[in-house]
Amino acid sequence: MQQIGHWIDGAEVAGTDRTADVMNPATGEVQAQVALATADDLDRAVEVAAAAQPAWAATNPQRRARVLMKFVDLLNRDMDKLAEALSREHGKTFPDAKGDVVRGLEVVEFCIGAPHHLKGEFTDSAGPGIDMYSMRQPLGVTAGITPFNFPAMIPMWMFAPAIACGNAFILKPSERDPSVPMMLAALLEEAGLPKGILQVVNGDKVAVDAILDHPVIQSVGFVGSTPIAAYIYERASAQGKRAQCFGGAKNHMIIMPDADMDQAADALVGAGYGAAGERCMAISVAVPVGDDTADRLIAKLAPRVEALKVGPYTSGDDVDFGPVVTGAAKENILRLIQSGKDAGAKAVVDGSEMSVQGYENGFFVGPVLFDHVTKDMEIYQKEIFGPVLSTVRAQTYEEALSLAMDHEYGNGTAIFTRDGDAARDFAKRVNVGMVGVNVPIPVPLAYHTFGGWKKSMFGDLNQHGPDSFKFYTRTKTVTARWPSGIKEGGEFSIPLME
Secondary structure, eight states: OEEEOEEETTEEEOOOSOEEEEEETTTTEEEEEEEOOOHHHHHHHHHHHHHHHHHHHHSOHHHHHHHHHHHHHHHHHTHHHHHHHHHHHHOOOHHHHHHHHHHHHHHHHHHTTHHHHTOOOEEEEEETTEEEEEEEEEOSEEEEEOOSSOTTHHHHHHHHHHHHTTOEEEEEOOTTSOHHHHHHHHHHHHTTOOTTSEEEOOOSHHHHHHHHHOSSEEEEEEESOHHHHHHHHHHHHHTTOEEEEEOOOOEEEEEOTTSOHHHHHHHHHHHHHGGGGOOTTOEEEEEEBSHHHHHHHHHHHHHHHHTOOBOOGGGGGGOSBOOOSOHHHHHHHHHHHHHHHHHTOEEEEEOTTOOOTTOTTSOOOOOEEEESOOTTSHHHHSOOOSSEEEEOOBSSHHHHHHHHHHSSEESEEEEEOSOHHHHHHHHHHOOOSEEEESOSSOOOOTTSOBOOEETTEESSSOBSSHHHHHHTEEEEEEEEEOOOOGGGOOOOSOOOOO
16 A cells, blocks of 8 residues: 655655545555654644745845746656656546646746746835835745645646745645645655755645644645635634635536527537546536527537537546546535425436446446526535536526626636627626636636636735735835935934925
8 A cells, every 4th residue: 555645854654643635536445555644743844944945035036936837847757657647546538647748847848937927016216316126025934725726737837936036845635635736846846946845734624624723834825615715714814824825616608699609519528527527626417598699509419418428537538538537426416416306496407416437436327417507506506626617598698797796706708609799798707716708617817817706816916927926925125225424424313304
């Protein structure tokens, strides 16, 4: 049985007695055991990070960026190895796993521009002989708590800007798929990162609470469910830490009567069922405007959904999505699907009871397409995080817009239309953080920021892009005056600005 420990001071170290099983979601078998950190383990990681960070902060930004340049080369070199490990523990398809790595890599590439992003501001002659300038300085020791669904991408979204800014970083990844974060730490040190600047501490709530309460840790990033995001934000803030905490989602896609129905159906299938729906940016609610639009959309969607292929990542490109991450996740998804049926939603396609030959014990859930879903149903109100697409029929554009605006989550949304005026109005008015116009999954590229609104996000600054350099630095402003010298003699009155 493989044992996975922690990455502390440049090496993998064993954990204590507490462990968790790491499953193979395709087979339902235990494939490894991961150590669960104690508060003492976290203290040790912080102690090492705090000792290493000052020298790293004193390293000029260009040299720090060169480490990230080399890291990008190593990510490309080991792309297949990383994707295979990711697929084995998460269950997502091999191409999807590569995409997970690449979207993280793109943020690393953006952070190579740290010398530019860390430049301050300067005002010459703010007063007689007085100059004023600002500096961006690192926080010190920072931390991130990342989810199972993107074990490569989201850690890189956090630690790449943190490290580029001169901080040390403590990563607490999901205990469900810990191998890739450990591999990333090893690659970064191979790229030249000093020991102790990136530490990986595997664990559960014990490790999370130790991070939140540790007085040396200055900031915490989190991605996961909304209840935990709120908990982490409140506890971290109470300890005086910066916090950016990203929660759940219920992303609506509005389909106008003039939309290209083939394009809309293809977009919904990919956005709704990719990665078995285990994405915070998945489209889980389709909102066609008008019954005729809804009927045409369902007619296009149903055969596409029925044709989806579900299986293990080892089946290669012949699989559209794989299993969900755990047996508990599968049980919760199946319960929500049943609640939809009991509430009167029409299951147009119901793959919930499917079984994959040879993988009967795997955590597979087939695609489900609901029609005639209403706002009062649990499948509409809750984030299912599974391969389930709900269709809520709206009679007017305003009704469709209000559905997205009235929902408690505000992560992502999209509109499919040929009408520029409708698209412009939608993008301007909707109270959602990321908006797609004929784009189903509007995840911004690395040089823009990622973040939702409402109960999808707690904090003031988004992930990656320019906001990340603001989050991982403090601004210091200096007012400097150099006296004109003894040639003018001493001054005995209080100097005033003129």
